[in-house]
Amino acid sequence: MNNGDLAILNCSDGDTRLSFNSDVPDEVARAKVIVEDMLKRGYCISIVVGDKMERVKAFDATKNEYVIDAPDPEAPAKRRGGRRKGVPTKSTRAYAVAPTAGGGLGVRAFPLRRSQLAKDTR
């Protein structure tokens, strides 16, 4: 299988699938534009690597790879970040989650009107 597969959570359709043949440069270039646009807009793109999931930091169209952070387990805890690693898009499942709006159950997000509030009648 030479296809990269990206499931994009979408409020109209559930999820939309973006499949691209990793051996066709045009399709990879199109995927690069879409993935980079998503990352710029704040999407959280996660890929399955072995039995874990990792967050994608960038997309390398020349090598046809997702770029993820690869912490060095040998390094001291505070210096583990910073190293990057490429994961081939071939046969890699990816999930894109739109930027979040937070969550505010119980707290009003918009200005209150006086009529919405109860008050002491004493």
Next chain:
Amino acid sequence: MTVVENNSLSWQDMRRAVGRLAKIERTYMGIPMPIEEAALVMTKSHPHYKNLNGRTTTNLGEDLKDDSGLELVNSWFDRRDRRRIYLLRENGGRVERGWINQGPAHRLTSMLKCLGASLTMDIKAEERAMETLSTLIKPHLFDAYRMLGYFIETSKRSGVTYLFRLLGATIAFRSTEDSTRFLAALCLHPLGYYDDLPMGVMVPTDDVIAHLVMMRSDEVMFWRKSNQHGPVSPGAML
């Protein structure tokens, strides 16, 4: 639902039209639909943020001006009386206190409003989301989700256990042989949600997938982006 009735359009027609528009515009996250019962709260990076944020079907297209003269000073949840207290300053002068009850009646109202919000969603989208979820978790957990509306997973990174729920904040807790310690109820919606409702603009299982994927790939970000509720807060829905 007067807007739909007056124009003889079904919600399905509207969903399809908005879905087509999203495809033409290449808005990958889709375009959410406002409802009458609650205002939309949107992520700022959505291309239609200015037109949709804060809108209901009744104020769509209007200029949203806050002319109440009330400025929010502070708000907190009053556990004893189960209400959210608001301190508001009127036209820069005196601070007034008021509250919104958040007891069982509030919860019932929320549930009824969710019925309205569900009209904006396509059941096929929920089925597709369920299919995606089934590829992400083990079959017995997926069965539990279908039967009960929730499943658990323990983070390999932190050891924290999460209870992922349909239409509810994800509960984070630590469990040992002797005890279970509640950590937080994590409320987060990708793209947007309906104000003061437990419902996001995506189908409910998509919200669950978002929580699961974010927890697995970047747990720190998942906590940072979430609204963290205590166990007795109405937002925790416990």
